[in-house]
Amino acid sequence: MFGLRPRLPVTEQERLWVDRGFERLDQKLGSSRMFNSRVVLPTDEFFPDVYDKRESGLKLLFRRVCGYMGVDSATVDLEVIPDSSEIIEALPAYQSSDEGPAGLHFGGTDSERPLIAVKQSALKDPLVVIAILAHELGHVILLGGGHLSRDEEDMEPMTDLVTVYLGMGIFTANASRRFLQFQDDRKQGWSASRLGYLSEVIYGYALARFAQLRGETQPTWIAHLSTNQKSYFKQSAAWLRTRTVPTQ
Numbered sequence: 280m281f282g283l284r285p286r287l288p289v290t291e292q293e294r295l296w297v298d299r300g301f302e303r304l305d306q307k308l309g310s311s312r313m314f315n316s317r318v319v320l321p322t323d324e325f326f327p328d329v330y331d332k333r334e335s336g337l338k339l340l341f342r343r344v345c346g347y348m349g350v351d352s353a354t355v356d357l358e359v360i361p362d363s364s365e366i367i368e369a370l371p372a373y374q375s376s377d378e379g380p381a382g383l384h385f386g387g388t389d390s391e392r393p394l395i396a397v398k399q400s401a402l403k404d405p406l407v408v409i410a411i412l413a414h415e416l417g418h419v420i421l422l423g424g425g426h427l428s429r430d431e432e433d434m435e436p437m438t439d440l441v442t443v444y445l446g447m448g449i450f451t452a453n454a455s456r457r458f459l460q461f462q463d464d465r466k467q468g469w470s471a472s473r474l475g476y477l478s479e480v481i482y483g484y485a486l487a488r489f490a491q492l493r494g495e496t497q498p499t500w501i502a503h504l505s506t507n508q509k510s511y512f513k514q515s516a517a518w519l520r521t522r523t524v525p526t527q
Contacts, residue, residue, distance in 0.1 A: 285517035289484045296433070297485045300440045301492065307426035308444070312349070314493060316446035318500045319347050321406055330405045334359050337402060341395075344412045348445050350419055356394045359402065393419050410454035413447035414438055420445075435476040443485045452482035453505045483511020491519050 287294060304313070319325050325347070328339040337359060345352035395415040401407055417438040421427040427434050442451040455477060477485070486508070490498050501512055 285514060285521055287484070287518040288480045288511050288514045293481050294484060296436075297440070297481065297488055300433075300437060300485075301444065301488060303437070304441060304444045307421070307424075308441075313444050313489070316444070317347065318446045318449065318498070319344075320449060320500060320503050321409075322503075326405070326409075332402050332405075334402075336405070337397060337408060340405060340408055341412055344409060344416060344447070348413065348416050348420065348447060350416050354392055355416070355419055356392050358394065358396045359399055360396045362398055362400050393423055395419070406450060407454055409447075410442075410450040413442040413445075413451055417441040417445075439477040439482075440485060443482070443489050448482065448486050448489065449500060449503050451477075452479070452486060452508045453503075455479050455482055455508075479507050480511050483508055484515040487512050487515035487519055490516065 289297070301313075326340065326343060328336070328343075330336045330340070338357065341357050342352045345355070395412065397408060397411055401411060421434075421438060421441060422429065427437060431437070439451055442448055486501075486504070490496075490512075501509055504512060
């Protein structure tokens with residue numbers, strides 16, 4: 280109306296990277312894997328176990344996320360590491376811009392299985408733990424499967440994108456900017472922390488493109504996105520509806 284058209288929140292370069300990223304994942308993993316993936320939600324249907332913020336709770340989440348992403352949990356080792364540890368310096372990290380590495384991945388060899396490690400302090404928030412596990416399992420899928428090399432310039436962003444491709448994007452998108460309430464004897468308020476390599480706005484477009492490729496015109500799962508992510512998703516989805524963007 281009145282000549283106003285939806286504006287795409289990402290740049291053209293970012294849009295093309297996401298679109299080509301989905302094409303690359305189609306070629307490497309097979310498009311049926313995306314179409315057959317369930318969009319995993321932060322609900323009791325998907326995570327019915329009581330979470331106890333300890334290693335036992337982590338293991339329960341790990342097994343479930345492995346199942347949703349098509350990874351055999353028995354083939355991957357899992358550890359909790361202290362916040363200050365030499366292993367943090369040795370392994371490729373799932374980055375937190377405010378607090379340093381939150382999760383780590385070590386690729387397997389002929390004699391050793393791949394290892395995923397989660398920082399002790401991350402265990403306090405199960406939604407963040409799920410995002411970390413999804414990203415690190417993305418490494419297992421892409422690097423361990425020989426689909427990507429660590430030398431590729433966009434290896435880490437592609438690992439974030441594969442979480443969207445395999446239905447775990449609600450968690451990794453929301454964790455890309457997470458606000459937490461704090462309170463002590465003198466003050467209270469909100470703090471922000473960021474996980475991952477893709478920005479909120481790129482996640483918003485990636486989720487909209489994911490929905491479009493799967494033929495989901497009004498996905499109910501967007502109700503579980505954070506306020507910002509939902510806004511970026513809706514802007515992107517509106518733009519996609521007015522443009523002829525090749526589907527796969």
